[in-house]
Amino acid sequence: MSDPTGRSGLDRRTFLKAAAAVAGAEAMARHATAEPPVAAPSGGLIDVNVSLSRWPCRRLPYDETRELVAHLRRGRVAQAWAGSFDGLLHKNLAAVNARLAEDCHRQGQGMLIPFGSINPMLPDWEEDLRRCAQEHHMPGIRLHPSYHGYKLDDPAFARLLRLAAQERLIIQLALCMEDERMMNPLMRAPAVDPSPLVPLMKQTPGLRLVLLNTRAPLTVAPLMALGGPGEVYLEIAMLDGVAGIERLLQHVPLSRLCFGSHSPFYIFESAVLKLKESVLSDEQLHAIRQANAARLLASKSESHNRRTAAG
Amino acid sequence: MAAWEIWDDHSHIYGVPGRTPTERMAALVKYADRLGIQRLCVFMGMDFVYDPSPERLRLENDQVLEAVRAWPQRAFGYVYLNPKHPAASLGELDRCVRDGPMVGVKLWVAEHCNSADLDPIIQRAAELKAPVLQHTYLKIGGNLPGESTPMDMAALAARHPKATLICGHSGADWERGFRAIRPYPNVYADLCGSDPTAGMVEMAVAELGAERVLYGSDAGGRSFASQLAKVLGANIPDAAKKLILAGNLKRLLRPILQEKGIRV
Numbered sequence A: 001m002s003d004p005t006g007r008s009g010l011d012r013r014t015f016l017k018a019a020a021a022v023a024g025a026e027a028m029a030r031h032a033t034a035e036p037p038v039a040a041p042s043g044g045l046i047d048v049n050v051s052l053s054r055w056p057c058r059r060l061p062y063d064e065t066r067e068l069v070a071h072l073r074r075g076r077v078a079q080a081w082a083g084s085f086d087g088l089l090h091k092n093l094a095a096v097n098a099r100l101a102e103d104c105h106r107q108g109q110g111m112l113i114p115f116g117s118i119n120p121m122l123p124d125w126e127e128d129l130r131r132c133a134q135e136h137h138m139p140g141i142r143l144h145p146s147y148h149g150y151k152l153d154d155p156a157f158a159r160l161l162r163l164a165a166q167e168r169l170i171i172q173l174a175l176c177m178e179d180e181r182m183m184n185p186l187m188r189a190p191a192v193d194p195s196p197l198v199p200l201m202k203q204t205p206g207l208r209l210v211l212l213n214t215r216a217p218l219t220v221a222p223l224m225a226l227g228g229p230g231e232v233y234l235e236i237a238m239l240d241g242v243a244g245i246e247r248l249l250q251h252v253p254l255s256r257l258c259f260g261s262h263s264p265f266y267i268f269e270s271a272v273l274k275l276k277e278s279v280l281s282d283e284q285l286h287a288i289r290q291a292n293a294a295r296l297l298a299s300k301s302e303s304h305n306r307r308t309a310a311g
Numbered sequence B: 001m002a003a004w005e006i007w008d009d010h011s012h013i014y015g016v017p018g019r020t021p022t023e024r025m026a027a028l029v030k031y032a033d034r035l036g037i038q039r040l041c042v043f044m045g046m047d048f049v050y051d052p053s054p055e056r057l058r059l060e061n062d063q064v065l066e067a068v069r070a071w072p073q074r075a076f077g078y079v080y081l082n083p084k085h086p087a088a089s090l091g092e093l094d095r096c097v098r099d100g101p102m103v104g105v106k107l108w109v110a111e112h113c114n115s116a117d118l119d120p121i122i123q124r125a126a127e128l129k130a131p132v133l134q135h136t137y138l139k140i141g142g143n144l145p146g147e148s149t150p151m152d153m154a155a156l157a158a159r160h161p162k163a164t165l166i167c168g169h170s171g172a173d174w175e176r177g178f179r180a181i182r183p184y185p186n187v188y189a190d191l192c193g194s195d196p197t198a199g200m201v202e203m204a205v206a207e208l209g210a211e212r213v214l215y216g217s218d219a220g221g222r223s224f225a226s227q228l229a230k231v232l233g234a235n236i237p238d239a240a241k242k243l244i245l246a247g248n249l250k251r252l253l254r255p256i257l258q259e260k261g262i263r264v
Helices: A012-021 A025-033 A065-074 A093-107 A125-135 A155-166 A197-203 A244-248 A268-277 A282-310 B021-034 B054-070 B086-098 B116-127 B150-159 B174-181 B200-208 B224-232 B238-259
Strands: A045-052 A077-084 A112-117 A140-143 A170-174 A208-212 A231-235 B007-011 B039-042 B075-081 B104-107 B132-137 B165-171 B187-190
Touching: A045 A065, A045 A093, A045 A208, A045 A231, A045 A282, A065 A077, A065 A093, A077 A093, A077 A170, A077 A282, A093 A112, A093 A125, A112 A125, A125 A155, A140 A155, A155 A170, A155 A197, A208 A282, A231 A282, A244 A268, A268 A282, A268 B021, A268 B224, B007 B238, B021 B039, B021 B054, B021 B224, B039 B054, B039 B238, B054 B075, B054 B086, B075 B086, B086 B104, B086 B116, B104 B116, B116 B132, B116 B150, B132 B150, B150 B165, B150 B174, B150 B187, B165 B174, B174 B187, B174 B200, B200 B224, B200 B238, B224 B238
Parallel strands: A045 A077, A077 A112, A112 A140, A140 A170, A170 A208, A208 A231, B007 B039, B039 B075, B075 B104, B104 B132, B132 B165, B165 B187
Antiparallel strands: none
8 A cells, every 4th residue: 555644554553553443453463464365266156245244224134144154155155245234334444344354254254255344534544444455455445425424526535546546455336225215214325426436437547446236227337438447347236127137238348247146135036036037148147147256356366466575 | 946836916018128018028928937937917008107097098008908918828917097087997997807808906106095086996896806906105205196105005905804905015115014004914015116125025924924925026127036036035934935926816816817717
């Protein structure tokens, strides 16, 4: 990371500050020396959209990590990119991300890859980003602008994209988490307007963005037609309508579509059955089920290895 | 797909590729086949209108008649009515159900279903043994002016305990919707038209009993996949899934199908 905060590496002051503030300091120290768990699986699905912990308004089937892992395993998931529901409303995201890393490590059975939550409206969010990258060795982060109270034309968001891109972090941007019409009236979180992403993609070299929970994918299809160094991916959790995938592929490149279930908030089988409802070639199935996400993750891993070798 | 028998209680020829009702029905059947869905209840026309005139009702019902006549082994039609036009609606009910191949009634968002304007329609549908599927939704931003809620449906059910009423979408906000219809055993919960949120079907079965829950898709606006997953992915016994996927709808339609001499 290019020292955005004036800090470099895991110095003693930072470590002590983290140890005092973050639950599971012991685990954090272990993660600080571990290699990042970013190897792509050799077979099975890669689900780029799962979440751990508790949905704020309802208990969900499989909201215990072990149960979720077993359920995904039964669904032939080899790897799942996991954020945390706690990242929506908790202010202490350092603790949320430490728990997420710990949960993925202890209970993930090699399946769960943590994506920490960053809220650029919080003071010193850059330290959260640094910890995700350098201490927890996460390959990416997950953003929830709807719940964190900013729009994508906020300068802090542009800065976050720049720093994350410099760190070669994959950025998962959740456009929403549930149907706006069905939210708890005391917790309304309007869906994110993705239109400011068009100039940001052009201005942010190296950006690799995965849009989660895209309810109207055709509205973001133009992002994929942009030239330049950035890459935008979609996943299928909120894609709806008959034969949705084969119809979507008429508008977006196959190389940018990934499998995502939004489990356990959504029923995992929904995403799996979408693969059956569309007629897809073996090549298309392979790309969506695994290859696109694996390639994206591998590019992060290569970047990490290059940096480690150089260091 | 597993060898479930699957009857879909709620689908449309809207949102499906095709220039004619027959072409759209063919596309719908093609997609349904991929997920092993054998029967589709179809209603409303190639485009939707919130408050249809009598002429518009007839046009849309003619489109559905064309679609189901092209696929008699796969599709059942429901007649689309508007309680604001009682005489025209009763005329359409007789034309399409009593004298035609349709087997149910669909009411959408023209008027709240607790209105007394619905009474003659519900009474006539009950005489014909036709179930009535009423759209319901519960939006925190507010419903459309004539859009019913499950609470409206509860009021209707209290006045018509012998009618077979289907609470379309169960309000979509199902945690409130199931509670609203819970006291009325002649009201059935239609699962379709909302996101595949986990826990929905488990709550429906726990609060209403599996016998009062119906699988539907709301295709083409929704995918068969997302809606079927609600049932197939639910933590409920296989016997309950069997009822929800087909058994309950077969039981509800059996009287009118027998009247029409339709064997399934």
